[in-house]
Amino acid sequence: MDLGEGRFARASVELKMLPDTRRIRAYLRWSDGGKSPARYLGQVENMTRAANLAEGWKMAWAKGLLTEEPPVEGSWASSPSVRAVMRGNRSKDTRPELRLRSLLHKQGLRYRVAARPLPGLRRTADLIFSRPKVAVFVDGCFWHGCPEHLRQSRKNADFWRSKIEGNQTRDAETDRLLREAGWTVVRVWEHEDPDAAAARVISAVRGSSTTRHEAGQAGSSVARQS
Known part of the structure; x- marks a missing residue:
């Protein structure tokens, strides 16, 4: 006010x-x-x-007791509502991410937080499981263009559309580069049910671990036969 x-x-x-x-x-x-x-x-x-x-x-x-807060000088946000959404989309330790980490930890999984799966690639995953090579990204609905919850801004619409489409292109490129390097990529929307998201991550981690273990055994068997 x-x-x-x-x-x-x-x-x-x-x-x-x-x-x-x-x-x-x-x-x-x-x-x-x-x-x-x-x-x-x-x-x-x-x-x-x-x-x-x-x-x-x-x-x-x-009663006219409230008014919209004026934009902060230098802010990209064109309105208080857009600025509130931007503030709510932190890049690290968001509420959905913390909840997911808690559920995975309770299941005995251990991981690195906010780390680069590929040292030479400037892309940071929210969680990485190094041995099974699984990278997890918890994507905010605003910045990554959630098809269910993204509300397009009426002001500076072209700017925000370009910004979000750029993020989506970068996400797709990140997924491709990681998969080419042998990584499994799991993307979780911030609105997803935490238990369902955790189940997907657990399946990917344990599935990748099993596959790599079987591949290792097969390789050892071939080596012994030769």
Whole structure:
């Protein structure tokens, strides 16, 4: 919300239930100079907390209490919504990645984090399993163009389309180069079910390990026969 004189503050909607009437009131609260003022928005009567919070936000917008934060100087983002998406897509230690790592670790798998599968190639995988040669990439829906969840920006549409298509081209090239070098590539979308994603990675790791072990045994047998 706009505090005036070029100052902005992030606001939140707070719900309070009156003990006598059991009615629920919504308030807008923000931080300003160490204080936490609040503004009464109105009464809400929905069945769930989420619905009441959503109604509170609508009231705040309707009363003109909120405003979009101006773009940061030098930022590529053309709007606060795009900037929020960009901030949410960190390149390392994202929530989906941490969840996947936890599940794999519980299954006894050990891996390297944020490492290059091929030393001479400037491409970093989120997880690599060196012995079975499996590289795992956890792709953010925005930056990698998820077909299910990508929401095209209305502003600077050509720029963002080109940016995301460039990332997709780079992903495809990375997959090709790694496979040519004998690696198995597993790509996981950030929206995927963590257990299902972990199962795919485990299958790839253990399958690759089994295949390499059998290939090694076959090679030893041929050597002995010759």
